[in-house]
Structures are given as C-alpha cells and as structure tokens.
Ligand SMILES: Nc1ncnc2c1ncn2[C@@H]1O[C@H](COP(=O)(O)OP(=O)(O)O)[C@@H](O)[C@H]1O
C-alpha cells in the first residue's frame with residue numbers, strides 16, 4: 001500500500017467532536033491520490049457523523065483526485081456520513097465545475113463553515 | 118528597448134518623500150532583468166536620496182538579476198544614493214550569500230525598515 | 235474548422251520545446267510545470283496556464299494507464315509549438331551578466347503534441363462518458379476537451395498514438411470544444 | 415573522487431527525463447521548473463530543489479550567452495537521471511481513475527547533463543573569477559559549483575559542450591565543490 005510521504009502528499013487528520021477533518025498537503029495527482037484514498041478509507045472505517053476534506057493546502061488536483069473524492073462520497077452516503085469539501089483554490093474548484101460535480105459535492109469556503117454545512 | 122510586460126516581470130514604482138521604492142513582481146531571470154535594469158536606470162536618473170528595491174514579490178532570481186542590482190549599486194554609490202534591498206525570499210537571499218554579496222548590499226527584512234536603514 | 239490554420243507562423247518546423255519522459259507518474263508534475271511555465275512566459279493568462287497543465291497531466295495519465303497499462307519504463311513525448319510570431323529579440327546593450335529576451339509578443343496559441351509507442355486504438359473510442367452518471371473515473375477526456383480549444387487523437391504512422399491539442403491565448407468568443 | 419560511482423543504479427541506460435529547448439531565454443523558466451518539480455517529487459528538500467533550478471538556469475544562460483552568442487534558435491538538451499533505485503511501483507488496487515506510483519524511495523542523487531552544439535572551448539577556461547572584486551556579472555560558474563556536488567565541463571565528441579552535474583539528496587557532510 002502507498003504510505004504517506006512528504007515528497008508526494010501528506011494527509012493531516014484531526015478529530016473535532018463527531019467530525020473528522022482530513023487536510024491533504026500538496027498536489028493531488030496520480031502519484032498522490034492513492035495516499036489520499038487510503039486515508040479516506042481509514043477514517044471512513046470509523047463511520048464519523050461528519051467528514052471534512054480541507055483543501056486549503058492543495059494547489060493542484062487532477063481527475064484522479066476527483067475520482068478519489070467521488071468514491072469517498074459514495075461510501076459516505078452509504079454510511080450516513082455528512083461529507084463536506086472546503087477551501088478550494090480557484091484552480092481546484094474549476095476542475096469540479098468542469099466535471100459538473102460542483103453541485104454534487106457540498107463545497108464551502110472555510111473550514112469553520114464546513115463544521116455546520 | 119525592453120518594455121514592462123506582465124508575462125515577464127512588472128516593476129512597480131512609488132515615491133515616498135526622498136525615497137523611490139521599486140517593487141519588481143515575478144521571477145528576475147535573463148528575460149526579466151533587462152526590464153528591471155531599465156527601471157533602475159530611469160529612477161536613478163532622478164538621483165533620489167534613497168532607493169529601495171522591495172523584493173517581496175520576487176520568488177526567484179538568477180545571477181543576471183544580481184548583476185543588475187550590482188550595477189545599480191555602483192551607480193547609486195557614484196550618485197550618493199542610499200540603496201537598500203528588502204524582503205528577500207530565502208531562495209533569493211541565498212544567491213546573494215553564494216555570491217558573497219550579502220554583506221556588500223544593505224539588506225533588511227521589511228520595507229518599513231528599508232526607509233530608515 | 236481550425237481557427238489557427240496549420241500554416242500559422244510557427245506551426246511548421248521543429249518544436250521549440252520537447253520533453254521525453256518515462257511513463258512513470260513520478261514525472262507528471264515536472265511535465266505539467268514545464269508546460270505551465272512556458273505558457274505563462276508566452277503571455278497566457280494564469281487561468282489558461284492552469285488549464286493547459288491539467289490537460290497535459292490528464293493526457294499523460296491516460297497514456298500511462300490505458301496506453302501502457304501502467305508500465306513505467308516506456309517513452310512519452312511532449313512537443314510544444316508557440317503559434318504566431320515568437321519575436322526572438324535576444325540581445326540588448328545590457329550589463330555583463332544581464333541578458334535580454336523579451337520576445338513573445340505575438341503568440342496567438344500554443345500547440346501541444348503528446349505521442350507514445352503504446353498500443354493503437356480507434357480514436358473514436360477515446361471519448362468521454364455521460365457525466366450525469368456520478369461515479370469515480372471517466373473524466374479525463376472530458377476535461378481535456380473542455381479546457382483546450384482543439385483536441386485531436388490519431389494513430390501515429392507505425393506504433394502508438396498522437397494527441398494534438400491547441401490552446402488559444404485570447405479567446406474570440408465562447409469556449410469551443412474541438413472535435414477530434 | 416565521485417561519491418556516486420558511475421555504476422550506481424540508474425546511471426546507465428537512457429535518461430528518465432530529457433528536454434530539448436531552443437536557445438531562447440523564454441524557455442528558461444520552463445526548464446528550471448521541470449527540473450525543480452522532478453527533484454521535489456524524488457524527495458529532495460525544498461532548498462535543494464531551488465539550488466538545482468538555479469544551477470540549471472545559470473548553465474543554460476551560459477550556453478545561450480557564451481556558447482551560442484545569443485542566437486535564439488539553437489538546440490540545448492537537458493537530461494535527468496535519478497541515481498539509486500527508483501522504485502517503479504506503478505499499480506495498485508485503487509479506484510478507477512485513481513492511480514499509483516508512489517515510487518522514489520531510494521533515490522540518492524540526481525544527475526543532470528546539459529549539452530549544446532555550440533563552439534567548443536577549453537573546459538579549463540570555464541571558471542569563476544575572484545569574488546572580492548565586486549562587479550556585475552561573472553557569477554554563474556561560481557554559483558553552479560557552489561550549489562551542486564559535482565560539476566564537470568567537457569567537449570562533446572563532435573560539436574559542442576557537455577556539462578554534467580550531480581546533486582546528492584542527503585549530504586554526508588559539508589558541501590563539497592566538485593572539480594571539473
Ligand atoms: N491515451 C489513450 N490510449 C488509449 N485509450 C485511451 C487513451 N486515453 C483515453 N482512452 C480511452 O478513453 C476512455 C476515457 O478516458 P477518461 O475520460 O480519461 O476516463 P478513464 O481513464 O477514467 O476511463 C478510457 O477508458 C480509454 O478507453
């Protein structure tokens with residue numbers, strides 16, 4: 001399995017009440033998305049009430065990253081977890097728009113807003 | 118003559134009392150340093166008491182940029198202008214250190230400090 | 235119809251920049267950063283530079299995943315041609331060590347060609363799916379067509395595939411999706 | 415003596431990444447961004463990535479300025495070899511669209527070779543000046559030698575020059591300045 005590596009992407013994880021906040025750091029491309037995917041699987045195994053993916057420190061994402069988040073959303077729906085994305089850079093937001101997924105995901109501006117969205 | 122171009126480097130210019138503050142925006146490499154050089158020549162023609170080069174928005178500089186600043190410093194000395202560099206990114210500061218010019222130039226941390234250094 | 239005729243200045247002759255990488259995802263970031271930096275220097279707006287980087291990334295990912303079935307040691311070539319006139323005003327009376335090269339003035343578009351030696355497929359099979367069906371994957375070709383002005387897949391003469399993409403610097407009107 | 419023997423894994427065989435650019439300063443930013451991104455992805459610390467970008471930039475500037483006398487339409491080649499073992503763990507059981515390639519684990523160093531077809535000069539003449547003498551210019555070769563671990567200039571077989579630079583990922587001790 002892919003491990004977390006500073007040279008690809010790092011995924012920070014924080015628990016706040018019923019919510020788990022995952023914050024990937026770095027470009028989420030074909031080398032990095034398996035790392036993010038593994039972290040998502042791990043925290044989703046705990047079936048949190050809320051899963052926030054904070055993209056503040058993700059300057060770039062390609063469709064492999066988007067696919068990873070779509071898969072996580074499907075698991076979240078099955079588990080009854082509220083999944084929210086926050087703090088998307090313009091460049092990252094635009095790939096969700098192009099893929100017409102900007103209305104499929106719950107996307108908010110800040111990590112604070114993500115705790116109540 | 119080289120013109121200012123957003124796609125290479127832009128040089129903002131501000132006058133504050135006896136001081137002229139030049140703020141290049143962008144990488145100062147072989148394509149950009151002639152633009153910076155022209156601006157330096159232009160403002161040095163006015164023989165200001167103080168010339169501040171604010172490098173806050175310069176993420177990268179190569180030796181052509183350093184050469185341009187050395188030339189400007191020699192003109193400043195001849196003219197009796199106090200020339201100060203401020204707000205160097207680590208990467209930019211290190212090229213001055215490698216070239217052993219970090220003690221030849223007056224280098225300060227902030228643009229405020231540059232007004233009195 | 236192509237808005238940039240194939241006879242536009244710059245479209246003939248060797249590419250101005252060529253990259254050859256091994257088909258290892260390790261080199262994706264290098265390839266897209268190069269292409270984005272070249273586009274920025276040619277005067278493309280930031281948003282377009284990001285789109286060009288994304289299209290190149292998606293295209294290389296597809297070569298690695300579909301063309302080479304994830305083999306990491308096969309060649310992928312990326313060639314860049316600025317279309318229009320690249321002024322090569324490459325000297326000036328500047329200080330020793332100073333240089334000059336402020337010369338990108340009339341670039342109209344960037345042509346990007348990505349080639350491989352992978353298996354040949356029917357270009358008509360390289361197409362996007364219905365996006366209404368929300369599921370992981372199946373977005374790459376849609377993204378490439380959405381962000382670039384012209385997109386053409388074809389078989390190379392002997393082995394492998396060739397993808398030709400054009401991004402215009404200034405848009406005449408609404409974004410067109412090329413047909414290929 | 416070289417700390418990375420020329421028999422180190424990865425030093426034989428074709429380069430993993432090659433770039434060919436026209437000798438136009440327009441393409442400097444693309445070349446240095448690619449090399450920095452590759453180094454970052456191979457696990458080099460940020461400071462080293464910046465140094466590698468700087469050395470590549472200075473070396474290309476010198477080819478343009480001294481080798482080609484600022485002609486903008488001549489070829490310059492940049493080749494990259496990661497030395498040590500590049501794991502090519504390039505598949506995993508991930509979602510459609512997800513990929514894998516987390517494989518750079520034992521890279522010890524990056525070898526960078528820059529070649530041109532310019533005039534041939536005595537490698538001994540490519541040297542830095544006395545830095546005590548503060549004047550514009552004359553810093554490029556000093557910078558290259560200061561930031562890279564090994565630096566060798568040589569004549570190519572027929573035309574042009576070849577510069578071989580090695581940057582180690584982890585430093586055994588103090589920074590060495592290579593002789594060449
Ligand atoms: N470079 C390529 N070589 C061969 N087939 C390709 C290539 N690129 C895309 N395809 C085909 O087009 C389809 C759609 O690609 P894409 O939209 O990127 O989604 P995905 O790769 O997730 O299936 C792929 O499933 C594949 O059949």
Ligand SMILES: Nc1ncnc2c1ncn2[C@@H]1O[C@H](COP(=O)(O)OP(=O)(O)O)[C@@H](O)[C@H]1O
Pocket residue numbers: 330331476477479480481535539540541542543551552553554555556575
């Ligand atoms: N690629 C090259 N081809 C030929 N000569 C070179 C090359 N690089 C450097 N030199 C020689 O080495 C000298 C020192 O180069 P450098 O330290 O970069 O300073 P500068 O270029 O400002 O003179 C140059 O003046 C030139 O004579």
